[in-house]
Amino acid sequence: MKTKLYKPSDSSIAYSVGTTLDRFIKIKQNEFSFASGELSQILRDIALAAKIVNRETNRAGLANIGGAFGQTNVQGEEQQKLDVIANIRFTRALTKGGEVCAVVSEEDDEVIDLQNGSGKYVVAIDPLDGSSNIDVNISIGTIFSIYRRVTPVGSPIQPEDIMQPGNQQVAAGYVLYGSSTMLVYTTGHGVNGFTYEPSLGEFFLSHPNMCAPKGGDIYSINEGTSNLFEPGLKKYIELCKERQFSARYIGSLVADFHRNLLKGGIYIYPATSKSPKGKLRLLYEANALAFIAEQAGGMATDGYGRILDIKPTSLHQRTPLYIGSPDMVVEAENFLKASLEKVAEK
Ligand code: AHG
Ligand code: MN
Ligand code: MN
Numbered sequence: 001m002k003t004k005l006y007k008p009s010d011s012s013i014a015y016s017v018g019t020t021l022d023r024f025i026k027i028k029q030n031e032f033s034f035a036s037g038e039l040s041q042i043l044r045d046i047a048l049a050a051k052i053v054n055r056e057t058n059r060a061g062l063a064n065i066g067g068a069f070g071q072t073n074v075q076g077e078e079q080q081k082l083d084v085i086a087n088i089r090f091t092r093a094l095t096k097g098g099e100v101c102a103v104v105s106e107e108d109d110e111v112i113d114l115q116n117g118s119g120k121y122v123v124a125i126d127p128l129d130g131s132s133n134i135d136v137n138i139s140i141g142t143i144f145s146i147y148r149r150v151t152p153v154g155s156p157i158q159p160e161d162i163m164q165p166g167n168q169q170v171a172a173g174y175v176l177y178g179s180s181t182m183l184v185y186t187t188g189h190g191v192n193g194f195t196y197e198p199s200l201g202e203f204f205l206s207h208p209n210m211c212a213p214k215g216g217d218i219y220s221i222n223e224g225t226s227n228l229f230e231p232g233l234k235k236y237i238e239l240c241k242e243r244q245f246s247a248r249y250i251g252s253l254v255a256d257f258h259r260n261l262l263k264g265g266i267y268i269y270p271a272t273s274k275s276p277k278g279k280l281r282l283l284y285e286a287n288a289l290a291f292i293a294e295q296a297g298g299m300a301t302d303g304y305g306r307i308l309d310i311k312p313t314s315l316h317q318r319t320p321l322y323i324g325s326p327d328m329v330v331e332a333e334n335f336l337k338a339s340l341e342k343v344a345e346k
Contacts, residue, residue, distance in 0.1 A: 021047055021183065021194045021203040031189040032170070034120075034148065038099045039171060039187065042121060045097035046144060047183060047203055049089040050175040053142065054196060056085055057134070057177045066135045074109035074316055082134050083107055086127035086142065094123055101149055102157045104283055104315060111162055111315065117154050121170075122147045122161055124284040130252025139178035141254025145288040146171040162315070166287030166308035174254045174288065184210065184258070186295040212298035215327040216264025217245045220256045228272035232339030236332045253280065257289050257323065261296060266328040271303065271320040278320035282312055286321050299329040303336045
């Protein structure tokens with residue numbers, strides 16, 4: 001048979017659409033310490049659910065799926081309809097994919113056993129982050145952490161499979177439903193971002209090897225509760241103002257984190273005298289973003305120590321969060337520690 005060698009075609013006639021998420025995972029398969037097919041399947045499941053949630057989010061105002069669901073979650077927060085929809089979409093996709101045995105979700109009080117006998121992975125997820133922003137058409141997100149279970153595959157899920165510190169994550173990521181929809185993830189070898197192309201229904205690599213600027217001039221914190229901040233934090237915020245940094249706070253952690261990752265900045269959800277553990281949840285908010293931040297050259301602490309080294313003691317436990325450009329996180333932490341030392345001296 002006569003053949004001819006393939007020559008790349010003229011890109012002025014048919015431009016290259018780039019690298020899809022799926023192809024990228026395959027190219028990078030050697031970087032994942034476990035079977036790459038398993039990880040690809042989980043990421044594919046998450047990407048599929050994200051596409052559906054993206055669709056629901058985009059038509060929320062038309063489809064009567066905005067507004068409250070009429071129930072509160074385990075943390076006493078009012079669930080939005082889209083919180084519930086997103087939770088169903090992600091849990092269903094992970095169940096059908098078959099690689100995940102258990103899911104920890106913000107929207108479920110207990111661990112969900114997916115009854116996937118051969119599932120080797122555990123996923124912790126905030127299906128919809130920033131849900132108070134849904135009805136006002138502002139960016140929202142999804143946050144996920146992936147762990148290997150530690151007890152034998154096929155046996156009942158044990159607490160030690162779930163209560164793993166963030167430093168045991170094998171992959172983590174977020175989806176941002178913003179001016180465009182993006183999926184950003186890490187497997188511990190840098191951070192890569194993919195933008196959704198709705199007409200093709202695919203995520204394409206758009207932000208290879210994302211790196212957090214070392215310093216920055218954006219600070220993101222809800223200052224409405226500043227009279228409840230600890231003294232060191234009050235001083236740090238004063239310093240940000242003296243330096244005329246920009247205050248930027250969307251109220252969707254994913255969106256605030258993503259902006260600061262690209263532009264350089266710090267996101268703080270602090271401990272206050274009213275909420276000594278802050279608001280954000282360790283297992284499905286802080287850990288994933290901490291892993292991504294560190295992989296991008298950034299930093300994440302609770303003000304005093306590394307987020308990824310916290311040993312969880314309960315499913316929905318909260319933690320203060322200082323995350324973003326490393327120089328800024330270190331400086332904020334120094335202010336907190338110096339203030340504490342002063343109190344101790346007295
Ligand atoms: P969720 O919608 O998943 O409950 O998360 C909301 C979180 C986070 O996204 C955001 O940064 C923070 O709550 C905002 O809280 P405040 O309104 O207290 O600033
Ligand atoms: Mn959240
Ligand atoms: Mn949420």
